[in-house]
Amino acid sequence: DAKTTQPPSMDCAEGRAANLPCNHSTISGNEYVYWYRQIHSQGPQYIIHGLKNNETNEMASLIITEDRKSSTLILPHATLRDTAVYYCIVRIDSWGKLQFGAGTQVVVTP
Amino acid sequence: SAVISQKPSRDICQRGTSLTIQCQVDSQVTMMFWYRQQPGQSLTLIATANQGSEATYESGFVIDKFPISRPNLTFSTLTVSNMSPEDSSIYLCSVGGHRGVSGANVLTFGAGSRLTVL
Numbered sequence: 606d607a608k609t610t611q612p613p614s615m616d617c618a619e620g621r622a623a624n625l626p627c628n629h630s631t632i633s634g635n636e637y638v639y640w641y642r643q644i645h646s647q648g649p650q651y652i653i654h655g656l657k658n659n660e661t662n663e664m665a666s667l668i669i670t671e672d673r674k675s676s677t678l679i680l681p682h683a684t685l686r687d688t689a690v691y692y693c694i695v696r697i698d699s700w701g702k703l704q705f706g707a708g709t710q711v712v713v714t715p
Numbered sequence: 716s717a718v719i720s721q722k723p724s725r726d727i728c729q730r731g732t733s734l735t736i737q738c739q740v741d742s743q744v745t746m747m748f749w750y751r752q753q754p755g756q757s758l759t760l761i762a763t764a765n766q767g768s769e770a771t772y773e774s775g776f777v778i779d780k781f782p783i784s785r786p787n788l789t790f791s792t793l794t795v796s797n798m799s800p801e802d803s804s805i806y807l808c809s810v811g812g813h814r815g816v817s818g819a820n821v822l823t824f825g826a827g828s829r830l831t832v833l
Contacts, residue, residue: 648719648807648824649758692757698820701811702748705758 609693614710617687623680625709627693630674635697638669638676642689643708649692652678683713717742717810719825727831733796736828738808743788746811749781752827753804761806764791798832805829 610628617623629638640652653660653667655676660667666679680687692708718741728734738747747764761781762770770783785791795802805827811820 643758646826648809648826649822650824651821690757701746702760702763703809703822704760707757 609695609706611693611706611709613707617683617711617713619685619713619715620682623683623687623711625678625691625711626675628675629695632673632695636695637698638667639694639696640667640678641692641694644689685713687711688713716821716823717744719808719810719823721808721825721828723828724826725829727833728798729833730799732798733794734798734830735792735794736806738791738825740789740810744810747785747791748809749783749793750807750809751804752807758807795830800832803830803832
């Protein structure tokens with residue numbers, strides 16, 4: 606699986622959009638971009654994934670650049686409950702394991 | 716998605732003892748994994764629990780230290796043997812082999828078992 610690079614931490618004001626970047630310059634053509642998050646004292650939770658096109662669901666939006674070497678997870682209206690570590694993971698679509706990097710610690714403040 | 720129950724949720728253990736963590740899933744799943752999360756760190760995969768055969772361990776983890784059982788498609792155990800303070804971590808069970816509502820091949824995680832070794 607391709608390696609990803611994320612900033613170690615970000616602060617975000619409650620009610621504002623949080624834009625979380627991820628670099629994956631060595632991504633292969635058949636690898637997807639997945640985002641998970643881990644709220645304190647819980648296990649990681651799937652957020653969203655994409656291959657080429659931008660994706661949106663009830664939790665977030667995923668913007669993938671045309672060359673697929675980077676992506677941005679957008680939390681449109683951050684709440685205090687969005688405070689968590691966010692992991693960007695690049696992998697093929699398989700039943701296999703996930704390898705986690707360091708992630709980005711997002712702190713949403715009132 | 717699958718619902719995972721882990722026991723114990725937390726425990727305090729003495730050095731040199733062993734502890735077995737249980738992972739129960741509410742449905743049959745193909746893939747089960749065990750992760751470790753040391754204090755302030757990200758998740759590290761320990762092994763893939765294979766039903767009916769020996770677990771597949773990642774580099775740096777060995778069966779003698781972390782024996783794993785998987786007797787059926789809904790249950791697995793991880794034992795942390797001969798514990799030392801360095802084994803103080805959160806141990807998480809994860810299941811895969813199913814697709815979420817979005818069609819994504821997702822992993823679902825338990826809440827974890829927090830072990831403190833004195």
